[in-house]
Amino acid sequence: MNWEVVIGLEIHAQLSTQSKLFSGAARSFGAEPNTNTTLVDLGMPGALPVFNKEALRMAVMFGHAVNAEIGMTSVFARKNYFYPDLPKGYQTSQMDHPIVGKGHLDITLEDGTVKRVGITRAHLEEDAGKSLHEDFHGMTGIDLNRSSTPLLEIVSEPDMRSAKEAVAYVKMIHSIITYLGISDGNMAEGNMRCDINISLRPKGQTEYGTRTEIKNVNSFRFIERAIYTEIERQADILEDGGKIVQETRLYDPDKDETRSMRSKEDANDYRYFPCPDLLPIELTQEYVDQIASNLPELPTQKAERFMSEYKLSEYDAGVLSASRAMADYFEEVAKVAGNAKLAANWVMGELSKYLNTEGKDITESPVSATALGELLVRIEDNTINGKTAKSVFQAMWEGEGSADQIIDAKGLKQVTDTGAIESMIQGVLDANPDQVEQFRASDEDKQKKMIGFFMGQVMKASQGKANPGVVTPILNKLLKG
Amino acid sequence: MIDQSIASLAKKLRDKEISSVELTQDYLARIKQYDGQLNSYITITEEIALAQAEAADKQLAQGAASPLTGLPIAHKDLFCTDGILTTCASKMLHNFVPPYESTVTGRMLASGTVTLGKTNMDEFAMGSSNEKSYYGAVKNPWNLDKVPGGSSGGSAAAVAAGLCVAATGTDTGGSIRQPASFCGITGLKPTYGRVSRFGMIAYASSLDQAGPMARSAEDCAHILQSIAGFDANDSTSAEVDTEDYTANLDAPLTGLTIGLPKEYFGDGLNNDVASAIQEAVKEFEKLGATVKDISLPNLNLSIPSYYVIAPSEASSNLSRFDGVRYGYRCEEPKDLMDMYKRSRGEAFGKEVQKRIMVGTYALSEGYYDAYYLKAQRIRRLIKEDFVKAFEEVDVIMGPVAPTTAFGIGAKTDDPIAMYLEDIYTLSVNLAGIPAMSVPAGFADGMPVGLQIMGNYFSEAKLLNVAHKFQQATDWHTKNPSLVEGA
Numbered sequence: 001m002n003w004e005v006v007i008g009l010e011i012h013a014q015l016s017t018q019s020k021l022f023s024g025a026a027r028s029f030g031a032e033p034n035t036n037t038t039l040v041d042l043g044m045p046g047a048l049p050v051f052n053k054e055a056l057r058m059a060v061m062f063g064h065a066v067n068a069e070i071g072m073t074s075v076f077a078r079k080n081y082f083y084p085d086l087p088k089g090y091q092t093s094q095m096d097h098p099i100v101g102k103g104h105l106d107i108t109l110e111d112g113t114v115k116r117v118g119i120t121r122a123h124l125e126e127d128a129g130k131s132l133h134e135d136f137h138g139m140t141g142i143d144l145n146r147s148s149t150p151l152l153e154i155v156s157e158p159d160m161r162s163a164k165e166a167v168a169y170v171k172m173i174h175s176i177i178t179y180l181g182i183s184d185g186n187m188a189e190g191n192m193r194c195d196i197n198i199s200l201r202p203k204g205q206t207e208y209g210t211r212t213e214i215k216n217v218n219s220f221r222f223i224e225r226a227i228y229t230e231i232e233r234q235a236d237i238l239e240d241g242g243k244i245v246q247e248t249r250l251y252d253p254d255k256d257e258t259r260s261m262r263s264k265e266d267a268n269d270y271r272y273f274p275c276p277d278l279l280p281i282e283l284t285q286e287y288v289d290q291i292a293s294n295l296p297e298l299p300t301q302k303a304e305r306f307m308s309e310y311k312l313s314e315y316d317a318g319v320l321s322a323s324r325a326m327a328d329y330f331e332e333v334a335k336v337a338g339n340a341k342l343a344a345n346w347v348m349g350e351l352s353k354y355l356n357t358e359g360k361d362i363t364e365s366p367v368s369a370t371a372l373g374e375l376l377v378r379i380e381d382n383t384i385n386g387k388t389a390k391s392v393f394q395a396m397w398e399g400e401g402s403a404d405q406i407i408d409a410k411g412l413k414q415v416t417d418t419g420a421i422e423s424m425i426q427g428v429l430d431a432n433p434d435q436v437e438q439f440r441a442s443d444e445d446k447q448k449k450m451i452g453f454f455m456g457q458v459m460k461a462s463q464g465k466a467n468p469g470v471v472t473p474i475l476n477k478l479l480k481g
Numbered sequence: 482m483i484d485q486s487i488a489s490l491a492k493k494l495r496d497k498e499i500s501s502v503e504l505t506q507d508y509l510a511r512i513k514q515y516d517g518q519l520n521s522y523i524t525i526t527e528e529i530a531l532a533q534a535e536a537a538d539k540q541l542a543q544g545a546a547s548p549l550t551g552l553p554i555a556h557k558d559l560f561c562t563d564g565i566l567t568t569c570a571s572k573m574l575h576n577f578v579p580p581y582e583s584t585v586t587g588r589m590l591a592s593g594t595v596t597l598g599k600t601n602m603d604e605f606a607m608g609s610s611n612e613k614s615y616y617g618a619v620k621n622p623w624n625l626d627k628v629p630g631g632s633s634g635g636s637a638a639a640v641a642a643g644l645c646v647a648a649t650g651t652d653t654g655g656s657i658r659q660p661a662s663f664c665g666i667t668g669l670k671p672t673y674g675r676v677s678r679f680g681m682i683a684y685a686s687s688l689d690q691a692g693p694m695a696r697s698a699e700d701c702a703h704i705l706q707s708i709a710g711f712d713a714n715d716s717t718s719a720e721v722d723t724e725d726y727t728a729n730l731d732a733p734l735t736g737l738t739i740g741l742p743k744e745y746f747g748d749g750l751n752n753d754v755a756s757a758i759q760e761a762v763k764e765f766e767k768l769g770a771t772v773k774d775i776s777l778p779n780l781n782l783s784i785p786s787y788y789v790i791a792p793s794e795a796s797s798n799l800s801r802f803d804g805v806r807y808g809y810r811c812e813e814p815k816d817l818m819d820m821y822k823r824s825r826g827e828a829f830g831k832e833v834q835k836r837i838m839v840g841t842y843a844l845s846e847g848y849y850d851a852y853y854l855k856a857q858r859i860r861r862l863i864k865e866d867f868v869k870a871f872e873e874v875d876v877i878m879g880p881v882a883p884t885t886a887f888g889i890g891a892k893t894d895d896p897i898a899m900y901l902e903d904i905y906t907l908s909v910n911l912a913g914i915p916a917m918s919v920p921a922g923f924a925d926g927m928p929v930g931l932q933i934m935g936n937y938f939s940e941a942k943l944l945n946v947a948h949k950f951q952q953a954t955d956w957h958t959k960n961p962s963l964v965e966g967a
Contacts, residue, residue, distance in 0.1 A: 039580075039581055042806060043801040043806065044561075044579070044580070044581070044807075045561065045567070045569070045574070045577065045579070045682040045683075045801065045802075045807075046559075046560075046561045046579070046583060046678075046679065046680040046681055046682045046683070047679075047680075048678060048679050048714060048715050048716065049716065050713065050714060050716055051716060078797050080796075080797050080800060080844070082800065082803060082821055084803075084805050084817065087801060087805075087806060088800065088801045089797070089799075089800020089801050089803060090797050090800055140817075142805065142806070269845055269846045271796075271797070271841065271844035271845060271846075271849075272844075272849075273793060273794075273797070273844050273849070273853060276685075276686035276687035276717075276794055277683075277686050277716060277717065278716050278717075279716055279717060
């Protein structure tokens with residue numbers, strides 16, 4: 001059977017506020033257990049939540065970025081369930097009246113087509129603490145540092161039809177929240193987590209199949225693999241005439257499999273009701289508009305500007321605007337180098353190659369954008385050629401200094417003196433009489449192929465320092481005799 | 482000494498007729514003498530009280546005293562007090578010592594009061610008789626076979642018996658007014674949001690409100706002055722300026738319009754209680770007020786509405802008592818579920834368990850609309866009834882409770898009869914308006930309380946109305962024979 005996969009995603013993004021959603025404790029990662037806590041985060045009797053307005057502003061920014069309706073009145077609700085790291089016995093979240101309503105965003109697929117994905121809603125909620133099972137001799141330790149840190153839960157429509165689309169969507173959300181500066185989006189630290197709802201249906205069928213939910217997947221790669229694995233599992237069951245059980249599953253990256261966590265029958269009745277400790281949030285149009293007018297440039301807008309301002313291709317503009325850090329880096333290189341196309345080629349080529357090899361993020365590059373720009377200036381002004389530039393870049397990467405320092409120290413300055421180059425070429429021709437004779441006997445097509453050989457020999461003789469722009473006409477002239 | 486008002490005690494302290502330490506020692510001695518019979522205190526903080534009294538005496542000597550400096554008072558045992566056991570009268574919190582101070586007790590401390598101890602109450606403030614305490618029932622000082630009312634029964638009994646100058650209470654469905662009525666003292670439930678709930682262990686967050694319980698309206702005014710006002714730690718506290726609550730106590734009542742809702746004088750109201758209330762209303766007419774018959778048609782709906790909303794919120798508020806971080810944890814739990822079930826099963830009393838179950842049921846999927854949402858709609862109707870009434874009248878009067886204090890054990894097997902005790906008080910909490918209980922006579926030897934209800938944030942007016950009544954009558958000055966001769 002030909003199956004169509006239907007995917008919807010719930011993304012939890014931790015907002016990068018100074019303090020927590022309902023308490024004044026610092027929002028931080030990696031502190032000693034239970035040190036970043038207040039009475040509120042500990043669920044002390046009599047403690048009351050006080051809402052952090054910074055989180056509100058960030059949620060409204062996100063709403064604008066995905067073209068969503070903003071909830072002018074939004075209400076916090078309690079989601080009741082017992083868990084040891086949930087200190088109050090309920091999570092303060094939003095149910096009937098979320099801060100962000102229906103919206104949408106566009107994702108660009110690998111073949112260049114653009115697809116619109118619906119956003120159902122996004123709401124504010126507090127995170128729980130963490131249960132620690134090691135080192136407690138059969139007991140469980142509770143760390144409430146994360147308790148009450150602010151999350152924005154972003155719920156998509158079931159609009160995605162492949163793992164690739166799902167990943168493109170998650171990347172776009174990641175890109176938007178980091179562009180907005182409302183989340184670090186650091187998936188390894190768990191401040192962006194993803195629940196994947198997934199079902200299969202025969203191609204052409206309109207109603208959805210029974211779905212499963214894969215909880216808490218925390219990397220782009222795992223999202224893709226979890227989806228492939230789950231598609232395969234569901235397809236096997238359906239093709240054997242079986243039925244999918246609606247349930248929550250966990251993805252195990254080590255075994256590359258999903259396994260059942262709890263079925264719908266075991267699911268909690270969360271008994272949502274409006275939180276009586278918090279008043280409804282009432283927004284004014286002025287507040288909402290003011291946030292809209294101060295929104296930073298978003299990935300799609302940036303890509304469009306790169307195309308018009310720097311004459312980049314759609315593909316290059318897309319790659320370079322994928323993350324705010326990448327875009328900022330590129331723009332700085334282009335500004336210093338004065339040649340955007342050259343900057344684009346280097347950022348996407350040599351720099352990315354080095355970053356990938358060492359598994360580094362662009363923010364961790366040992367070569368700053370300004371330093372790379374200065375290197376490209378030396379290509380532009382013919383001090384060095386492209387090939388030499390690559391070796392200079394390698395030295396810069398290894399911390400040997402700036403482009404100019406390395407060019408000077410290694411004596412890599414191009415030779416552009418025509419007399420010196422002419423005698424160097426003559427030397428090459430004298431050393432290769434057979435090839436010269438063969439060249440002169442060939443037709444024009446053959447000659448074009450052979451010129452590369454002489455060029456190589458000249459560059460070798462000059463230790464790469466001869467300016468190819470100067471060499472070519474002289475070489476042509478001398479070869480033709 | 483127990484007949485003295487806050488104002489006169491404050492004067493004696495300032496005039497050095499008595500020191501705060503002496504006054505505190507007197508009250509501690511009285512507690513030792515009488516509280517064995519009454520059981521109004523859960524914790525007596527003798528050392529802390531004497532240390533605070535010494536500090537107060539220093540302040541008095543420096544002339545930097547507030548009207549409350551050096552006065553021995555008591556707090557209901559659901560206000561978190563830093564370093565002092567706070568039990569909510571529950572086995573669940575039998576060992577809970579808060580690491581912080583509630584706003585109410587903190588403001589009282591800042592006013593220089595001396596804390597004698599923490600008073601008994603119905604467990605987690607759930608009850609109308611103070612029989613539902615892990616620490617045992619409280620007795621009514623007027624008749625030890627009768628209940629003091631609840632849930633602030635310990636505070637009411639302690640004030641009535643002269644075991645403190647005044648006390649704090651909380652009122653979710655009548656828990657200040659009904660025990661004040663049963664014990665013959667004056668109690669004020671302020672407007673919802675007037676007093677911060679921070680540090681007050683929650684029963685039903687949208688209804689809970691702290692207030693003073695004292696020997697007169699004037700004393701209540703002094704306490705309210707200390708505890709009222711916006712608190713950034715409580716998002717539901719009101720950003721409405723406080724007034725000078727003692728400034729207009731003596732303002733004349735000429736031109737005051739009193740509304741008498743016919744629903745407060747119907748079936749179920751004890752005849753002797755009814756006559757006492759009618760006599761009190763005549764007293765107000767003598768003081769220049771006019772009386773108008775009004776209707777609050779949805780009064781009967783307040784009981785079902787309250788007994789859905791309050792347990793619903795309670796079922797969630799009490800989820801934090803899970804044996805994980807503080808309070809009671811069962812012995813040798815097998816696993817997590819066993820720990821939850823036995824810790825909560827062993828440490829919550831039956832009434833608390835019942836309300837948690839009712840609330841859990843009402844919020845469940847499939848029942849939420851029929852119970853919780855419907856109850857909220859009724860709540861709006863009740864509120865509208867009051868809003869409409871206050872367009873015509875300045876205050877509304879009626880009884881606090883249908884009867885005087887009933888016998889201990891008389892209603893424990895009949896929860897419906899117990900819930901009906903709250904018929905005249907619940908709607909005030911559902912609407913969020915302020916109301917008082919003021920001593921207005923006796924029926925069969927037990928005190929009767931007159932309820933005075935006011936518009937939002939009209940505490941100053943209510944205190945003025947109550948004070949003028951107390952200037953004209955002496956019901957609030959009567960003392961139970963148990964403590965007479967003190």
